Amino acid sequence: MGREEQIVSERLRKIKELRKQGINPYPYKFEVKNQAGELQKKFEGLKPEEKKRDVARVAGRLMSSRELGKIAFGVVRDSTGTIQILLQEGETDENVREFYKKYVDIGDFVGVEGTIFRTKRGELSVVVEKLELLSKSILPLPDKWHGLQDKEERYRKRYLDLVMNPDVRAVFEKREKIIDIVRSLLKEKGFLEVETPALQTLYGGASAAPFKTHLNALDIDLFLAISPELYLKRLIVGGYERVFTICKNFRNEDIDREHNPEFTMMEYYAAYKDYEFHIEFTEELFNLFRKEIGLPEKISYQGKEINLKTPFKRVKFRDLILKETGIDIDKVKDFNSLKKEIEKREIKGVDIRECKHYGALLDELYKRVARPSIIQPTFLTHYPVEMIALAKRNEEDPSKINSVQLLVNGAEMMKAYDELNDPLDQEQRLREQAELLRKGDEAAMPLDEDFISALKYGMPPTAGYGLGIDRLTMLLTGQESIRDVILFPFMKPLDIKNKKEVENDRINRKEQDKRSR
Numbered sequence: 001m002g003r004e005e006q007i008v009s010e011r012l013r014k015i016k017e018l019r020k021q022g023i024n025p026y027p028y029k030f031e032v033k034n035q036a037g038e039l040q041k042k043f044e045g046l047k048p049e050e051k052k053r054d055v056a057r058v059a060g061r062l063m064s065s066r067e068l069g070k071i072a073f074g075v076v077r078d079s080t081g082t083i084q085i086l087l088q089e090g091e092t093d094e095n096v097r098e099f100y101k102k103y104v105d106i107g108d109f110v111g112v113e114g115t116i117f118r119t120k121r122g123e124l125s126v127v128v129e130k131l132e133l134l135s136k137s138i139l140p141l142p143d144k145w146h147g148l149q150d151k152e153e154r155y156r157k158r159y160l161d162l163v164m165n166p167d168v169r170a171v172f173e174k175r176e177k178i179i180d181i182v183r184s185l186l187k188e189k190g191f192l193e194v195e196t197p198a199l200q201t202l203y204g205g206a207s208a209a210p211f212k213t214h215l216n217a218l219d220i221d222l223f224l225a226i227s228p229e230l231y232l233k234r235l236i237v238g239g240y241e242r243v244f245t246i247c248k249n250f251r252n253e254d255i256d257r258e259h260n261p262e263f264t265m266m267e268y269y270a271a272y273k274d275y276e277f278h279i280e281f282t283e284e285l286f287n288l289f290r291k292e293i294g295l296p297e298k299i300s301y302q303g304k305e306i307n308l309k310t311p312f313k314r315v316k317f318r319d320l321i322l323k324e325t326g327i328d329i330d331k332v333k334d335f336n337s338l339k340k341e342i343e344k345r346e347i348k349g350v351d352i353r354e355c356k357h358y359g360a361l362l363d364e365l366y367k368r369v370a371r372p373s374i375i376q377p378t379f380l381t382h383y384p385v386e387m388i389a390l391a392k393r394n395e396e397d398p399s400k401i402n403s404v405q406l407l408v409n410g411a412e413m414m415k416a417y418d419e420l421n422d423p424l425d426q427e428q429r430l431r432e433q434a435e436l437l438r439k440g441d442e443a444a445m446p447l448d449e450d451f452i453s454a455l456k457y458g459m460p461p462t463a464g465y466g467l468g469i470d471r472l473t474m475l476l477t478g479q480e481s482i483r484d485v486i487l488f489p490f491m492k493p494l495d496i497k498n499k500k501e502v503e504n505d506r507i508n509r510k511e512q513d514k515r516s517r
Contacts, residue, residue: 007140014103015136025136030111033057037080043116043124052116056126058083059111059134061163062104063141072100073125076110084125085112092128100131107137155483156491168484174293175473175485179246181288182266182467185281191242191268194235196228198248202448205229205390207363208251209442211261224250229390229464230451232269233419236462237454244268246469257481258411261490264469269419273463275402278416279379281465282406283310286377289476301478304375304409312377312406317366320380324370329384333399334358338365356441359386372410380405383417389429389445390464392418413472416465423455 001009018025034056046052060078067073070089075082087097092114104110113130142164154161154168161168183193201220203210205227215222228245235243246266255261270277286308289295297309322328325347332338335358342350342365349368355361362384374380382400385393391401403417420426430452436444473485483489 004140008138011105011136011138014105015138018103018133018136023133025133027132027134030059030132030134031057032059032111035080036060036076036078036083039083039116039126040081040124043118046116046118046124048118048120048122050118051127054116055113056116057111057113058126059109062106062108062110065104065106067101072097074100074104074110076112084119084123085110085114085128086117086119086125087128087131096128096131099133100128103136104131104133105137105140107139107141108133109135109137152491155489158487171473171477171479171485172487174477175469177293178289178473178476179266179469181292182285182469183246185285185288186244186266186268189242189281191244191270192240194232194240194243194245196225196231196245196247198225198250199223200225202446203227204445204448204451206249206251207389207443207445209253211250211252226251227265227466228267229466230448232267233459233462233464234451234454236269236271236419237457237459241271241460242268255490258471258474260470260482260486263482263486266467266469267465269462269464271460271462274418274461275381275404275416275463277463278404278414278465279314282379282414283312286310286312293476295476299476299478301409301475302480306408306475307376312379314379314381315374316381317383317400320370320374321362321365324373325365327365329362330399335361338362356439357386357436359384360441360443362387371407371412374407375409377406377408377413380407388417389433390417390420390426392420392422393425408475411471411475412468413475414465414467416463419459419462419464421455421459421462423452426455427452 015025036058039056039058043052058076058078060076060082063075063077063082065072065074072087074085074087076085086092087100089097111132111134112126112128114126114128117125117127119125142160154165186193199213199215199222201222203223203226206229208226210226211224213222213224214220225247226249228247228249232243232245244266246264248262249265250262251259252261253259287310290297290308295308298305298307300306318329325342326345327338327341329338332341338358338361339352339355342352342361347365347369350364351368352361352364355364381404382394382397383391383403383405385391385399385401388401388403391403394400394402401417403415405415406413420429427447430445430447433445434447437446470482470485473479474482477485479485
């Protein structure tokens, strides 16, 4: 029998013994009156070996325990921090001490009541007078010295990650604060928070492959939302002037350091505004982050120093591509010409085989070559019209759109633009998208005729904005992977093989068949 099996067997024995004594190892409640963090702050001025008559009543998980003759020490952690508990002969009833010694293990939840005391070594402690076992743990926690180190295991067992690594909990508490700041600023500016469907008969609002599901009640296929955009625009048509949502989006694409199939976005739409409003909003938001979260002007992110001081630099899309590739897209304006330029210049990292149209080719150049070159916060503006089917053309150059995107360390933080409200232009561009979809471009959008009908009733000039909450949290908390800022990131089931493994199995079976013949 292995060590863990021995521990489990012993703890099951304790549970059985407790039940025989009429003690429920999983009671229903405990009246908590104090929290560890509150007590640490309240009695921070207490001197070593000084006592207080104050009676504390705290509960939490026992993280460590040791016995030194007639005294036992334990560390209890709740959601606010840790506090030491002390069971001492003469101060703690003998029955309580015996119960603790015999039945309580590291990992158990306990509730204690007692007086406040600071030990000679300076540890704020609760001198235990009463103790209750609140939940008996059966499986042992990971070794306290090594913790939970394996990244894959940490993501799969986030509950253990949170127990063993307080810094991880701090990341998700900061994530909540980031969302609160975003929401508060929008409310301050008069935006109404709304909800949009996650299940949709037609997907749209972004260039992405969707997840497909089936509704049994009507025997129809449905899609998980890739974006709330088309629904939020319908609300602008309906008379709301400023709306936003913080929602989950689902895209059936890559899983890597910056992508999770399910992710969180904030999108807003503001009538009578243009893309300059987005720039002002973003800079105001980052100034608030620095103030409210306490960030310095320069932060360290993925091994680089990032300067968050506003205003951020602005660069036009055409100028960036020209600088990084030598190709002037104002002169190279069609698919075949651009493809030839890429091949002639032997631009590394660009895969043109899957690109079926001019916009896709531009996107490949941008993502593989141009975007990674931008490290400091930079607003990239005026994309070619072929790249975003829902954006309004620039007044002076109709081949471009009034768009803006914030890039940091080669990653997209937000994307925004003037919304196309010309229903005839929009219909034509969505029909072009639908044709690309028919020809096999999974990231192209289908034609949403109801959305076109909505636009034909009239939508005022509108500015739309999308902010990636997960990537933003990565930046502001200094995390390496998107999985570090999503409590339950998608993980490949342990019993599922990847494509390479499946292909290797197929080849091996084929070889075995040949040999058997």
